[in-house]
Amino acid sequence: MxxxxxxxxxxxxxxxxxxxxxxxxxxxxxxxxxxxxxxSIKLTQLGLDFDRDLCGNFAxxxxxxxxxxxxxxxxxxxxxxxxxxxLDIFEATRGRFPNVGLAIQAYLYRSKKDLERLAAxxxxxxxxxxxxxxxxxxxxxxxxxxxANYCRLLDLLLDSSAGARFFPAIATHDPTxxxxxxxxxxxxxxxxxxxxxxMIYGVRLQQQLCDQGHPLRIYVPFGTEWCPYFMRRLSERPxxxxxxxxxxxxxxxxxxxxx
Numbered sequence: 143m144x145x146x147x148x149x150x151x152x153x154x155x156x157x158x159x160x161x162x163x164x165x166x167x168x169x170x171x172x173x174x175x176x177x178x179x180x181x182s183i184k185l186t187q188l189g190l191d192f193d194r195d196l197c198g199n200f201a202x203x204x205x206x207x208x209x210x211x212x213x214x215x216x217x218x219x220x221x222x223x224x225x226x227x228x229l230d231i232f233e234a235t236r237g238r239f240p241n242v243g244l245a246i247q248a249y250l251y252r253s254k255k256d257l258e259r260l261a262a263x264x265x266x267x268x269x270x271x272x273x274x275x276x277x278x279x280x281x282x283x284x285x286x287x288x289x290a291n292y293c294r295l296l297d298l299l300l301d302s303s304a305g306a307r308f309f310p311a312i313a314t315h316d317p318t319x320x321x322x323x324x325x326x327x328x329x330x331x332x333x334x335x336x337x338x339x340x341m342i343y344g345v346r347l348q349q350q351l352c353d354q355g356h357p358l359r360i361y362v363p364f365g366t367e368w369c370p371y372f373m374r375r376l377s378e379r380p381x382x383x384x385x386x387x388x389x390x391x392x393x394x395x396x397x398x399x400x401x
Contacts, residue, residue: 143179144216144340145172148365151186155196158189162200165215166207173211180208182216182245182361185228198231205239216266216311219245221274222281229256236263243311247272248292249281257298261307268311268340269295293322300330300337311359313340315347324356 145168152158165181172179181204188200201217208215217232219225232244243266246253250272257267271288272281282288292314299310312323327337338357341348351358
């Protein structure tokens with residue numbers, strides 16, 4: 143499980159401090175309960191919009207608290223305006239704490255170079271397609287193009303010549319991408335402790351992966367900001383709406399067949 147406390151783009155140091163304290167409390171509670179879980183943080187929730195140094199310090203505080211308990215954290219990747227500062231803060235944090243992973247978005251043209259840039263840190267990389275609406279100048283627009291680039295980036299993460307450069311976290315709900323990933327994992331003889339799949343809580347394909355013996359981490363967004371979060375995702379990238387509708391339709395059809 144990976145917990146993500148909803149809420150982005152805070153406006154004051156006090157709000158950022160509350161987010162920092164909340165994540166540290168979550169890490170400690172997860173450890174107290176003996177759960178195989180981590181937290182996934184958003185840097186705009188830690189003050190990135192108005193004080194980059196404060197944000198970096200808060201991210202390091204969360205990483206340090208997790209490291210003391212032998213636990214990991216992950217950094218989400220937000221809109222393209224934050225890609226470069228997120229990479230900078232990730233590199234600084236990872237340089238001090240090896241328990242920090244990062245999300246990389248497959249629809250951005252720059253992502254291959256970003257992975258090459260990060261390789262020396264040997265990080266955990268959560269590979270996602272990307273959920274924000276981005277201009278054609280910096281991001282692929284068509285699903286087939288994003289899918290193709292996802293596969294190319296996944297191959298880079300799994301490349302045997304890279305040795306232990308990356309720990310791949312394959313974050314997708316797309317059956318085609320899942321099939322591709324499973325084939326590649328078999329072809330390259332990845333052990334079960336060398337990778338993981340990630341999915342948002344509630345997606346049906348999770349059980350299939352578990353039945354096949356694949357390691358799976360469930361991404362759990364929670365909190366009172368769920369409505370703004372959901373509506374923003376739909377407005378930023380309308381394809382997200384179709385994904386939700388397709389999933390609901392598929393679940394409805396399965397339910398009708400069982401009756």
